[in-house]
Amino acid sequence: MTAPAELPIHGNSDIVLVRQRVRTAAVEVGLSLVDQTKVVTAASELARNALVYAGGGQVRIEVVHNGVRRGLRLAFSDDGPGIPDLDQALTDGWTTGGGLGLGLSGSRRLMDEFELKSAPGEGTLVTVTKWAR
Amino acid sequence: MDRVPVLKLGDILIVSIQIDLQDQSVLALQEDLANKVVETGARGVIIDITAVEIVDSFIGRMLATIAAISRMLDAETVVVGMRPAVAITLVELGLSLGGVRTALNLEKGVALLNHIDGSEIATAAR
């Protein structure tokens, strides 16, 4: 069993690294090709969010179990300004960073489980999970 | 930072993305292409993403922007070779790539550009 891995997100090149590490983990867990692509895409979105909105953060990549099913859990955390209105942040097309406003809402659709914890001044924690079929 | 090379074939510019793109490379490619279109007077741009394993909203937006800029400079953009897994993910993400023409592969992309060119001439002649 692979131990959970922590990766820093401080610059643009880190986003590429996160994608590569998440891809490797997704293959290991046994996700289908389409599910691998979904997880890596969500990871790319969330890593960029941490970089753009909080100036950086980190991701924890972890293999989880639920009975016989295996899954991949990613936890993105940052010490940025936090999100004042969570519902609004999860609305398609809503953005304060000049993006498309699909990062959070799109990642939620790409994953099986999605949890967002944030408050102004307290940073943001996004935890997402994808289960192997 | 890696730069993606832009190739010229007749009046078509061809870009084949072979690396895991950094955001800066994406922005650089956007600029390079706009310059190259003006410089060469190209009528069409083909972006081959056969080797691309993921397209997130940033890369997706780049594709749409390139298409919009090129159109303003009188060149049509065709994105070719998108993998099924990438397409399914983009749909789930909620990205429609509006205004971007697509084709299954490079060959069909070239045929599409020629077809567009041909029909424009036909319309003009009428």
Add this chain to the structure above:
Amino acid sequence: MSVSADAGRHRIETLLATHEDQIFRRWLEIAGASSSGHVDRGNLNGQLRELYNALVRSFGDSGDPDGSSELRGLLAELSRNRARQGFTPTETATVVFGLKEAIYESVGDDGSSEALQGFLWFSRLVDDLGLFTMETYSATREKIILDQAEQLLELSTPVVKLWEGIVAVPLVGTLDSARTQVVMEKLLQTLVDTGSEHAVIDITGVPAVDTQVAQHLLKTVVAARLMGAECVISGIRPQIAHTIVTLGIEFGDIVTKATLADALAHALRESGVEIVRNRGSRVALRTVEE
């Protein structure tokens, strides 16, 4: 093992050897009666003879692993074959358990206390063998079910080529979310592999769809467009159309056709193929001579 138990066991072994004809004939009768109509006598005779010999051999040397494994191997083969040929569990189990009844008569004739002791021991042995037979039987059945489920998925998801550049998936049966996803991924991959720019998803054989399945169909059409191909959905039943509208699913500018034939005609037109009916050549002429 106590001395008397050992003696009992020995007594049974002797009976099996000395009364072989009588016991075997009785066993064949019982086993034959339970699975009448399924199996021909000669075949059963051969199978039981082999089992009987293996059983006797397994006593030859107490704890001889080879003898007992030979017996179990034969039993496994018998129950596997019976599971495949559709014998019921009872028919299969009676073959083994019938041995108890078959030997009981000889034990009764013998009448000695050793023989009765031995019969207890022999019963336990036969029970073990019977359980082993049933386990093999149900494992075989499970394997058959699994194989069939897999075959069904393969059978039900063909992507067929209708014309150069036009492929179709005729969907049959109930669609669940998982199966729809599998079919759709296969369709999109086929578009790439064959360079087809047109796809027809025919749902004539689908009795009903739920929201999720309708969404999957929709997403597939959009994904195909992103890849540079066009999808037509054909054979939508009235109930399904009703479901889709009631659920408020937006089908937008997706082309739908009543039948697979209409969808093919549409795809052909889109790819620039013209179909012309050749006048006259197909008309059957008959002249009646007066």
